[in-house]
Amino acid sequence: MEDRALLAPGAARSLFREGLVTPTSGWSAGWTQANLLALPRDRAYDFLLFAQRNPRPCPVLDVTEPGEVTASIFDGDLRTDLPAYRVYENGEQVAEVSDVVAYWREDLVCFLIGCSFTFETALLEAGVPVRHLETGTNVPMYRTNRDCRPAGALSGPMVVSMRPVPAHLVATAVRVTSRYPAVHGAPVHIGDPGALGVSDLDRPDFGEPVEVRAGEIPVFWACGVTPQAAVMRSRPPFAIGHAPGHMAITDIRDTAHLVP
Amino acid sequence: MEDRALLAPGAARSLFREGLVTPTSGWSAGWTQANLLALPRDRAYDFLLFAQRNPRPCPVLDVTEPGEVTASIFDGDLRTDLPAYRVYENGEQVAEVSDVVAYWREDLVCFLIGCSFTFETALLEAGVPVRHLETGTNVPMYRTNRDCRPAGALSGPMVVSMRPVPAHLVATAVRVTSRYPAVHGAPVHIGDPGALGVSDLDRPDFGEPVEVRAGEIPVFWACGVTPQAAVMRSRPPFAIGHAPGHMAITDIRDTAHLVP
Structure with missing residues (x-):
């Protein structure tokens, strides 16, 4: 493996x-x-x-x-x-x-x-560590308090994935992932999980938790589990x-x- | 006006x-x-x-x-x-x-x-002239010999708009328009109209012809008349x-x- x-x-x-x-x-x-x-x-x-x-x-x-x-x-x-x-x-x-x-x-x-797994190679090449790759676990994902725009019978919350990024590399992570809009692109939210309605990073709705160390900022990207969250609600x-x-x-x- | x-x-x-x-x-x-x-x-x-x-x-x-x-x-x-x-x-x-x-x-x-009219402001600001703006006429548009990928009952050719660009500014035109993918983005074809199935630039399928002067290259962008070409065919x-x-x-x- x-x-x-x-x-x-x-x-x-x-x-x-x-x-x-x-x-x-x-x-x-x-x-x-x-x-x-x-x-x-x-x-x-x-x-x-x-x-x-x-x-x-x-x-x-x-x-x-x-x-x-x-x-x-x-x-x-x-x-x-x-x-x-x-x-x-x-x-x-x-x-x-x-x-x-x-x-x-x-x-x-x-x-x-x-x-967003697609741009993790580019993050690594830019020197941005990816914690769940280091630990060999699934990425943590969270339902947010932000509703998607509904369409017909479908509505639901945006789901996000989270990667902890050292503060001095957050701008690099934004720059690198911005270039991949077809695989979620730039983060939708940086820091302040509570503002997304995420009360406890250690309890993701999907995947597994990862450690956020001192000096690291939780960075959130839109996640393709969002369609399944819409299925669950709709x-x-x-x-x-x-x-x-x-x-x-x-x-x-x-x-x-x-x-x- | x-x-x-x-x-x-x-x-x-x-x-x-x-x-x-x-x-x-x-x-x-x-x-x-x-x-x-x-x-x-x-x-x-x-x-x-x-x-x-x-x-x-x-x-x-x-x-x-x-x-x-x-x-x-x-x-x-x-x-x-x-x-x-x-x-x-x-x-x-x-x-x-x-x-x-x-x-x-x-x-x-x-x-x-x-x-593509949307990025013409950016072209002008980058020093790329836009002929049909100079002449106050409609942009020339052409049906091409490239078929779109069909979907259900819809199929049809790609339609392109054409702007003549001085050879030394073609790269600038590519660079500027690449940044606007939501309004057709980079050119789909540069020079050689015949390869697109366009036999006579002076006879556009839609809009009005413009002069292509010595030293200018015809540059083709995908065009939003393409859906109507699909309607006509399908x-x-x-x-x-x-x-x-x-x-x-x-x-x-x-x-x-x-x-x-």
């Missing part, structure tokens, strides 16, 4: 298809990671509009045709090649599984949404998402998203 | 609402201009997906609820406050009119799409667009679209 950063996307997906369950932060460095949301076709417009209205948490990278299990940026099987999935009925999680073959429906449209009859932190590793380079 | 560049968006819209018909290049400098496409709700998903798959020609700035005549970035009446409109039935243009009140339907969803039962070059002047600053 020491080579996880060097694995090609197809090789990583094979391991997940064979049953490996692990957060994907640090895997396949240089390749774009993506959040998954699959919804029935009759809910697809609401979600695509929700994403258009909330581009920071929901940057859409690709959309499949109904029933398709591959995508133009994902040359694998979306039902099996992520490490773990969550299945929702009427907004309630009814299963967390390592494949969704048994739950698949021919009317499902898959949305692949940019993930209760569509059926939906599938990735398990938070357990992403789709795509065949598109992270540099494809760089802006000048 | 000398003050057209200084007019606030609301003042410009008032003139158009009262019946003035004119291309809007050079109007309300510093404010974002937008293309309009209105489609019945049952065609809206196909178009939003078409835009997601073709972000260079179709950067979506805003989407209305069905029947709404204002938008979050457009504090006017979308039926009357553009200088001119085109109405399509089954892909055929059936009218060009200065308002579409008589054609309005309660199931129409309006898409506002970024327009023949949805009903659609409304702006008349090419006769844009929606919005209430959002052009600097809101700047990337780092």
